[in-house]
Each structure stands twice: as structure tokens, then as C-alpha cells.
Amino acid sequence: MKGLQWLQWAGLPLGIALLIGLVLHAGVGDLMQVIGQAGFALLWLVPFHALPLLLDAYAWHLLLGKRASFVFLWWVATVREAVSRLLPVAGIGGEIVGIRLARWRVADASGVSASVIVEVMVTMAVQYAFSALGLVLIVASTHQADVLRTVGVALLLSLPLPVIAVVLVRRGGVFHAIERWAGQLLGPSGSVLQGMDGRQLDADLDALMSRAGLLLRAFVWQLSGYLLGAVETWWALDLLGHPVSLAGALAIEGLTQAVRHAAFFVPAGVGVQDAAVVLLAQMFGVDREVGLSLALVKRMREILFGCTALLSWQVAEVGRRWGWFGDVTAARRQPTRPGHPHPRSEDGASLH
Secondary structure, three states: OHHHHHHHHHHHHHHHHHHHHHHHHHOHHHHHHHHHHHHHHHHHHHHHOHHHHHHHHHHHHHHOOOOOOHHHHHHHHHHHHHHHHHOOOOOOHHHHHHHHHHOOOOOOHHHHHHHHHHHHHHHHHHHHHHHHHHHHHHHHHHOOHHHHHHHHHHHHHHOHHHHHHHHHHHHOOHHHHHHHHHHHHHOOOOHHHOOOOHHHHHHHHHHHHOOHHHHHHHHHHHHHHHHHHHHHHHHHHHHOOOOOOHHHHHHHHHHHHHHHHHOOOOHHHOOHHHHHHHHHHHOOOOOHHHHHHHHHHHHHHHHHHHHHHHHHHHHHHHHHHOOOOOOOOHHHHOOOOOOOOOOOOOOOOOOO
């Protein structure tokens, strides 16, 4: 983990340097002129981002068995995304925060953890499908087969990682083995074991992974969220005065997502995401200045939306600490699951 953090902090200055280089090359004045022509209408992109997240949160709502309210999980989803995209946490810190927040409503630690782990696996499948769609659309629209080969090879090279993850989870016993190994290394009082039941987590994961219909529904809802998210690119380019087709917007968004996730070691994808947007937009006839303006607009939307979500999280933490929202622990408010007549208490199981 420390090595990954070192890699992130090493990648951050490189990403910033790349972004600064792109801005200087395009010209600050030209960029401000392009963005200024669109005006304050660009701010509508900030609340619009809530719609794709609604669809994504509904997929999680299904995987969690609807044991927490949809609106609450949508809020948690905004915080998860903000943590993963704006903080140097290698893209996984958001999931850990999400588990912790979801347990404000659902006391079952292994059930919540299993739902998040399976949701991440569904997301990986959605990202591959979305990127593949982007590849097909960009080749059909621009006839640039070299892009298909380059990005296609990159996707194929990274494919073994999610496949191995799925195989290990389906095999079962993974988290129980981790629990035993950690117990031998740290002792039974090790903080990593606080509230952890590896055997139960494996069972909950197996139960979710065996429900093909549920996984398919979650996949469809998440993919719908990604497709709706591409409307942001289409709308932003229209506001910037260089509209593209919806197919073009889908291609730009799909391959931008692929590049960003491939460069997970660069915090917030700084520089890498922006360069990808510029390159892909140019393939659809958008000049460099407008392409970089699009990248900066997407970046500012991400910061404004994400900072709002992070602020709401901190307000909720303070409010819960001071009892503004009352006692909302799921152990008192929620019926138990079949097979769990005595739900585990949150005592000793907090993810603080």
C-alpha cells in the first residue's frame, strides 16, 4: 500500500506538468475566450451529474437487497465518487468510505461489504463494455483503425486482472483466508480484524455472485448511468459552440473513462484525462482549444460536485457525532435477514 501511495505522489507532479503544458500550448487567453462564450450555462453540468449517479446508486440499492433507502445510497454514492476522484486513495478509498457510511443504515458489515465488492466487479464489466462501445463508435465514425488497435490491446492486457478477481471470489474462502493470515500476523486484537468475519463475507459474496439475474439488472442500471453520463460531453461541446453527435460524445466519454482507469495511479487522473479528452475530441473535428476547454470544464464540474459531496459528508459526520440526526443504527431500525436472527452489533465493528 505504501508503494502504491508513493507511485501516486510521483505521478501527481507529472500529471500537473502535463496539464500545465497543455494549457500553455493552447494559450490561456484562447481557452478563457472559448469558455467565456458558453458563460454561466456551463454550471448546469454540475447538478446534471446527479442523474447518472442516481442510476448507479440504484444498482447498488438492488445488490444491497433494498435494505437502505435509495436516496441515502445515492448520497453515499456521491461521497464515494468524490473520495475516489479527488483524494489520493488509488480509487479504492471511496469504496471503504462507502461501506462505512452505508453501515449507518445497515448494521450487517459483511452484507454491506459484499454488496460493494460485487458492485465494483459489475462496474469493471460495465467499464469494459462502455470502452468497447466507444472503440466501435470511434472506428465507425473516424475510420482510425490505429486507435482501435492501441486501445484494444491495452484493454486486453488489463483484462486478466478483473477475470482473476472474479475467479477468486467465485472460488470462495478468499476473505476467510485473509482473516486467518492477518490473525497470525497481527494477533486477534489487530485493528484490521475489528468487526471482520471473513467466513460470513465469503458466504455473502457467493450468494450475490450466484444470482445471475440480479447481476444483470445491476449491470444494465450501471451501464445506463454511463450512457447518460456521456450526455455531459455532448451538452458541454454544444455550449462551447462545437457540437458533435451523440455517438461522438459516447466515443469520447467511453475512451476517456478507459484511459483514466488505466492511469489510476495518477490522483484524479490529472493531465492524463485532459490529454485524452483533447485527443479524442480532435478526432471528431473539434479543435485543440475547444477540446482542452471541454477537459477543463469537465474538471471544474468534477471539483465543484465532488467538493460539495465531501462537504456534505463532513457535515453529516459532525451531525451524527452531536446527535443532530438521532440514533440511526441499523441494528435497532432494520429487520434481520433470513439466516441471521441475531444481527451483529456495531460494537467493535466500526470502520472508523
